[in-house]
Amino acid sequence: MEAPTPSSSESGWSRMASSLPVRNVQDLAASGEELAAETLERYIRMDIQNADVVVERSGEVPVVDLGRLFDPQFAEQEAAHLRFACEDWGFFQLVNHGIPEEIIANVRNDIQKFFQLPLEVKNAYAQLPGDIQGYGQAFVMSESQTLDWSDMLGILTQPPQARDMRYWPSHQPHTFRKSIEDYSSELMKVSHSIVTFIAKTLNIDPKLMEDKYVSQFLRMNYYPPCKAMADKVLGFSPHSDASFFTLLLEVNSVQGLQIKRHNAWIPVKPNPKALLVNVGDYLEIMSNGKYKSIEHRVTINSNHERITVSAFQIPSLGGVISPVTGITEEKILYKTTGVEEYAKLYMSNKLDGKRALDHAKLL
Template sequence: MDTSSKPRNLGGSLPVPNVQHLAAAPPVLHRYLRDADADAPALSSTNAAAAAASSSVPVVDLARLLDPAHADGEAARLRAACQDWGFFHLVNHGVPDQVIHDVKEDIKAFFRLPLADKQALAQGPAGIEGYGQAFVVSEDQKLDWADMLFLSTQPPEYRSLNFWPSRPATFRGSLERYSLAVQRVATHLLAAMARNLGVEDTGKMTAIAASQAMRINYYPPCPQAHDRVLGLSPHSDAVGLTLLLQVSPVPGLQIRREGAWIPVAPLPGALVANVGDVIEVLTNGRYKSIEHRAVVNASQERVSVAAFHSARFDANYGPLQEIIRAGEAPLYRTIAVEDYVKLLLSNKLQGKSAMDAMKINPPA
């Protein structure tokens, strides 16, 4: 199969108003206000127990994981983080401080550009690359209080450079350097996961770092109704492995754990790693993807960039035979990556809906 470019017409998103512009001209539109249900921020605000749990989010040290003298102990911590949490802070990851500094500054500078400059990179009708929003499939669904710039970053032939900002002038170079460094981190982590799972050919896991896309998020403050809007609806990541850089020191990421929303406070110098739906499929449920969301601050903006790692479009997703135990049936079907992406983009962001669609015996 020709892999010189990614397939076209994978699925798009309906156009929505620019939230950064709306934030400067209140009141908040009704499509952003959440009902008083289980996902409304105000009904699950941080309490003492949640704050304590936040400090318990696992920390994995990549330098120790790659050091033969410490690898076994750190591999055990990685295994526990993947099995018990699905999320962890990654420290000593090897991405140079200057690379992180540069990409942070350029991302912040992009969102300070005039609206017309950003809208020049607006998404087209057949894809989610560019500036706008994703997973908007109807005119009446609730919207997220956020704007995004979505870019395919790896491999280079998958890029649509017409969506890459030319301002600031250093943006493309800094994102390229960050992209390559983070892809190496993802490959190291996936290889370690494979060894933990007893998969001798680590390439079967590291293949889901062959493709990378970046979702660069801007969450404006919302003083009028920050407790009734969400920056990002509850969902699990429908990719292999996500590495998140919290550009701002402002907290906002929360994970669903044992029925509660647990904040993941920014840890200086760390990336946040999380198991995606594809890893749940490959491991036949040994490692499970976790629902998470982003809440909005009343007075401060928040910026983050998620690096999503997946397999190339000419690959398939399905449970690895080495992981399925004797007498155990595969829980998930096997699907071509291209068909999987089309499935995802045809639905709104909602819980673990992608995993339900992948199950051989979906819930009734």
């Protein structure tokens, strides 16, 4: 039986923008004889060779224990850790998140299996014109821009009625749909907990955030190794997330993510027992800048592939985001912004740090 076609209002997130089709990077990386300088020209980043200073330390991202947040004996102390993480880092490792190990193992296994499939099989789920869902790349807006060294499979997973099952692999791996469904559902439970405790740290009614994480977009990322020029390409350009917050699962624990802190790039050490959570642009607006979305990027390993899955928890498309008064004593820094208006602005341009958020700031 065919899956019902999602209504335009439910699936609107997937049609914010489209991306130009480009060469599959995994396939390109596998054909070593083709990796001449002219082939890699569109991927080479001059800005990472000279301008950036990478601080060689990792594992410093704050850790927040969800179990302790629920424990009256430790809740106040752990809430202080959460507040510090959101204020000072914009990132935290969430441990004891409660997602069953079997569900985590299944989704990791099936995502790895998907990217191991022949290219012609994966291309059966390729992006269609005008849709950001599917297998391919995102944020490719011109024939001349520098490209990221990565491929992705993106699907809108929540709410269930918004799903377009054409993009959900059904036969290979045969358990893929169930693994994604189980994982997505568990993430919604975790997201509810995160929102509840973030609201408490901001001293606002959690009901004000009820519609701020109701949609979920899963982006499964594949970063092939680049033996020739790993230090000259990026897997993901510097950006902040157009989400309320994002939950990242490291599928195979190969380091690559870096966050911008004090004008230096800090490597983040993968924690296989944690979900990495980061503040998104919409939460920065709502908190009037108290909690900041942080620029981050992905570097490439010369010998090993890196696989991750990001869950972007996003507001209802028809809603608005505005600063909640009383969070800070400072003046209001952001204007009331339509969720759809901001999403279109963000998705219709190539990634460029936090430039999209500048449009939401009051002069």
